[in-house]
Amino acid sequence: MDFSFDAISAEEYERLRSSYEPLTDALRTLIDVGIHTEVDDETVQEALTHLQQAAALLQRRQRDGRSTLRHADTGRPVAWANPAVGLRNAIAPPMIIEQEPDGSCWSEFTLGPAYEGPPGWVHGGICALVLDHILGEVASEGLLQPKFTGTISLRYLRGTPLGPLRAEAFVERSEGVKTFARGYLLDSEGATVEAEGVFIKPAWARDAG
Amino acid sequence: MDFSFDAISAEEYERLRSSYEPLTDALRTLIDVGIHTEVDDETVQEALTHLQQAAALLQRRQRDGRSTLRHADTGRPVAWANPAVGLRNAIAPPMIIEQEPDGSCWSEFTLGPAYEGPPGWVHGGICALVLDHILGEVASEGLLQPKFTGTISLRYLRGTPLGPLRAEAFVERSEGVKTFARGYLLDSEGATVEAEGVFIKPAWARDAG
Incomplete structure (x- = not known):
């Protein structure tokens, strides 16, 4: 159990949020669309290529998820990854x-x-x-x-x-x-x-x- | 509550599964990668464009989700959409x-x-x-x-x-x-x-x- 954390300023939090939140929203849309699509196999392949290209781009630099970020102002954990409240976890509603x-x-x-x-x-x-x-x-x-x-x-x-x-x-x-x-x-x-x-x-x- | 259903043959099930399952797997990868990416804003925009293109492709033909598919052989519901077991729901482990x-x-x-x-x-x-x-x-x-x-x-x-x-x-x-x-x-x-x-x-x- 690791309760260590890095602090993050309100300004930095907002910058990261505005950069990454549209990505998570796009994935939420894709989850819904992916469940119900009936396109033919050729179109699936084309979509798949785009998804793989997106993943390759995002994998270029990955944060190791081990330490918890906390707001410098409030001391509360930043809910990026959580599957219920995570702003950056497409599983979360959020x-x-x-x-x-x-x-x-x-x-x-x-x-x-x-x-x-x-x-x-x-x-x-x-x-x-x-x-x-x-x-x-x-x-x-x-x-x-x-x-x-x-x-x-x-x-x-x-x-x-x-x-x-x-x-x-x-x-x-x-x-x-x-x-x-x-x-x-x-x-x-x-x-x-x-x-x-x-x-x-x-x-x-x-x-x- | 609608418990009506359309039957689906084992062959058709396998065809759909092999076509759509890689799509769901790619989305599962993207969910993980999206949580932890630290790429710059320009790279995010590039990835976002790919995600939007994939969504547009998959939206060309969408099944309405109201009726439940069942295996013609077993009579059991086909678990495409379910958030715990759905083979086509990227939220599901599955x-x-x-x-x-x-x-x-x-x-x-x-x-x-x-x-x-x-x-x-x-x-x-x-x-x-x-x-x-x-x-x-x-x-x-x-x-x-x-x-x-x-x-x-x-x-x-x-x-x-x-x-x-x-x-x-x-x-x-x-x-x-x-x-x-x-x-x-x-x-x-x-x-x-x-x-x-x-x-x-x-x-x-x-x-x-």
Whole structure:
């Protein structure tokens, strides 16, 4: 486990974000388009050549992913790579998580066809991914404290439709090294999935308070 | 909810798979490369042009995603689009799920850097995604029966390292419309996450037996 980090200024963060975010957005489009394309094999080959050329260009200089970047201003980790919130990870919707003054968190995001399980509905495991993430974030005070999921339980109240959604989470209570968090995934008509989780401060971080 | 389907022959399935799978693999590579690239803005623009050209080619003919394809031979849904098992969804690892004669399921797959949460470890929500999927699959007899997740509980025993992993699931018991399933995510040293779930046959499918 490596919790070392390099600091990054707000200015540098914005420069990198404006350079790389369009790339991730283009990949998100390609994920959707790739699932449903019916073009002939010749056109597939042509598209494939473009993808390989893009990969070769981007591979020219690669950052080793081992250390975590943190904002110099806020001290929070920079969410580039994370599969739920990573601005540079095309797997992530991405969730942009907002912190309220009372410590609760919320996020509004859209889940499109790439996240579909049963026809028209979000895959239950994707609901679990977004809820695990936002509960973990609220339990760790916006990732300022290292906390790991101990247990999480999800109750599926009804199907979650593809489209615009909201997730919310708050801390119910803390007992020693355990933090109890609760949250919801919601569509425009209310909650579709309820989650509760227990998050644990790892032994190596317990002296740090 | 649309459970209508078009049948697809084994031959046609293989033809489509061999045509489109390299495309999805190229996108999986690009997702990883895109997270960690440090090339300059000019090179990003060049790569972006290739990605946009590939998307334009693949958009020329798109299948509408509403109906589910099923194998003419097995009757099972074809897993093209699913975010856990979809061969054509670059978000999916993909898990290839094997059915044992006793009804249990297992899958061996690799989770690389795109699935990382804490440095070096699989994101807890990704563990939840793969376990939700394999439990749902075992509860629905390989998706032959429509079943929806009612509840799922995950216990994180220790961190799950990035790399080769295995998931297993089996049905513990059934009571009326409820099926109780249990499963594990494992690395080479044993279980890292344990899951139990209750899956429910929807009302509209209850007469079909």
